[in-house]
Amino acid sequence: MSTFEIRGGKQLHGSIQPQGAKNEALQILCAVLLTKEKVTITNIPDILDVNMLIELIGDLGVEVERPQRDTCVFQAKYVNVDFLQSKEYKAKSGKLRGAVMLAGPLIARYGKTYLPQPGGDKIGRRRLDTHIRGFEKMGVKFDYDHEGKEFILTADKLKGTYLLLEEPSVTGTANMVMAAVLADGNTTIYNAACEPYVQQLCKMLNNMGAKIKGIGSNLLEIEGVESLHGCEHRLLADMIETGSFIALAAMTQSEITITDADVNDLGLMLDTFMRFGIQLEVQGNDIFIPQQDHYRIQNFIDGSILTVYDHPWPGVSPDLLSVMLVMATQAKGNVLIHQKMFESRLFFVDKLIEMGAQIVLCDPHRAVVMGLNRQSNLRGIRMSSPDIRAGVALLIAALSAEGKSIIENIDQIDRGYQNIDTRLNALGADIRRMA
Ligand SMILES: CC(=O)N[C@H]1[C@@H](OP(=O)(O)OP(=O)(O)OC[C@H]2O[C@@H](n3ccc(=O)[nH]c3=O)[C@H](O)[C@@H]2O)O[C@H](CO)[C@@H](O)[C@@H]1O
Numbered sequence: 001m002s003t004f005e006i007r008g009g010k011q012l013h014g015s016i017q018p019q020g021a022k023n024e025a026l027q028i029l030c031a032v033l034l035t036k037e038k039v040t041i042t043n044i045p046d047i048l049d050v051n052m053l054i055e056l057i058g059d060l061g062v063e064v065e066r067p068q069r070d071t072c073v074f075q076a077k078y079v080n081v082d083f084l085q086s087k088e089y090k091a092k093s094g095k096l097r098g099a100v101m102l103a104g105p106l107i108a109r110y111g112k113t114y115l116p117q118p119g120g121d122k123i124g125r126r127r128l129d130t131h132i133r134g135f136e137k138m139g140v141k142f143d144y145d146h147e148g149k150e151f152i153l154t155a156d157k158l159k160g161t162y163l164l165l166e167e168p169s170v171t172g173t174a175n176m177v178m179a180a181v182l183a184d185g186n187t188t189i190y191n192a193a194c195e196p197y198v199q200q201l202c203k204m205l206n207n208m209g210a211k212i213k214g215i216g217s218n219l220l221e222i223e224g225v226e227s228l229h230g231c232e233h234r235l236l237a238d239m240i241e242t243g244s245f246i247a248l249a250a251m252t253q254s255e256i257t258i259t260d261a262d263v264n265d266l267g268l269m270l271d272t273f274m275r276f277g278i279q280l281e282v283q284g285n286d287i288f289i290p291q292q293d294h295y296r297i298q299n300f301i302d303g304s305i306l307t308v309y310d311h312p313w314p315g316v317s318p319d320l321l322s323v324m325l326v327m328a329t330q331a332k333g334n335v336l337i338h339q340k341m342f343e344s345r346l347f348f349v350d351k352l353i354e355m356g357a358q359i360v361l362c363d364p365h366r367a368v369v370m371g372l373n374r375q376s377n378l379r380g381i382r383m384s385s386p387d388i389r390a391g392v393a394l395l396i397a398a399l400s401a402e403g404k405s406i407i408e409n410i411d412q413i414d415r416g417y418q419n420i421d422t423r424l425n426a427l428g429a430d431i432r433r434m435a
């Protein structure tokens with residue numbers, strides 16, 4: 001298992017462009033199964049999860065060309081749905097969350113699919129009820145094989161219906177939308193997730209001939225069509241990478257420009273960073289972060305301590321809280337970080353405490369950070385990356401720390417961040433990848 005060896009305490013400088021969005025890519029790649037025609041996707045991030053999904057789509061019999069690392073052309077003339085029952089499929093799909101969204105297109109086009117336990121970050125319970133109950137309302141029958149931990153889904157022809165989702169699940173909404181576009185009749189999805197990546201999926205499907213209204217809201221109205229045609233689609237910049245680079249700049253007292261950041265699709269993110277006292281300037285489609293020796297966390301208007309919590313879009317993404325938490329360790333002031341959605345995502349704070357941060361983990365969902373205001377530095381240690389975002393948060397901590405740190409299990413960073421060591425070294429970081 002590879003590790004990163006990091007020599008911290010270096011100031012970084014320069015420009016960095018976020019990769020194409022991981023969580024958009026996973027939805028969009030699944031949607032290529034909805035048509036027999038060619039679909040071209042650009043700005044694809046070269047990361048483990050996305051490459052694994054592209055491999056799986058190829059394993060299913062889809063023709064895949066990759067003329068450049070960031071561009072793929074797919075043609076799903078034929079799909080071997082039975083491959084989903086193989087041990088190979090289960091092993092590979094168990095490595096990422098995104099494979100769960102193969103179900104919507106396959107049940108819509110072939111009336112049959114298998115849905116083994118998906119992988120992805122081990123950050124708490126990640127149930128599939130929203131997906132399965134939604135499919136059921138559209139006429140899908142399901143069996144659950146407890147031993148194989150697999151759903152077997154079958155349907156004659158999906159029928160449009162009214163779906164009130166139990167929660168605005170991102171992948172659940174994507175699955176419902178992809179099933180509904182080819183269903184008989186009209187589907188209404190209420191309490192839908194409406195983040196930019198779901199919006200991008202809907203826009204792509206409309207470009208393929210689907211009829212989806214309400215894009216950007218939590219009420220989607222979909223008129224089913226007979227078939228879809230090919231299209232070209234470009235992925236947005238990865239907003240979680242953008243947030244990670246802002247936190248990195250703040251922690252390492254660096255001046256960084258994040259270029260081509262798709263600034264109109266960041267929701268509350270920049271405002272939330274500003275609540276931590278971070279100065280930043282939007283310049284066209286770029287974000288300039290000046291060198292800041294100190295940043296002061298704002299209190300609420302009534303003087304009480306700031307709480308930052310995750311919330312479905314347009315709230316702050318749960319995927320950003322780990323990097324915001326690490327950034328708070330060197331702020332002036334205190335903040336309560338409340339990770340509402342996932343129950344096992346804050347345990348990495350143990351490592352930050354070992355590095356010298358002042359944090360109280362109140363319970364699995366809440367941590368109070370008392371900023372050091374640079375009166376003492378974090379110290380380098382040996383640690384392991386538990387999940388993508390905690391992994392990158394620890395990397396940021398290590399880059400700001402005094403001395404050497406080792407991060408093990410860096411596959412958990414490579415799943416979501418493209419060549420992060422090379423890209424940050426180009427800004428002046430000292431990260432060595434050890435086999
Ligand atoms: C591949 C992909 O796109 N993964 C993202 C996707 O995962 P994913 O689609 O798996 O996440 P869901 O939106 O289904 O929900 C995530 C968790 O939050 C809980 N929940 C969700 C909505 C809600 O209103 N209340 C609530 O408590 C769910 O029960 C679940 O435990 O969305 C998550 C939430 O933004 C992100 O962290 C993941 O990076």
Ligand SMILES: C=C(OP(=O)(O)O)C(=O)O
Pocket residue numbers: 022023049096097098119120121122319388389416
């Ligand atoms: C939780 C995440 O990913 P996944 O849903 O793919 O595990 C993430 O991107 O932070």
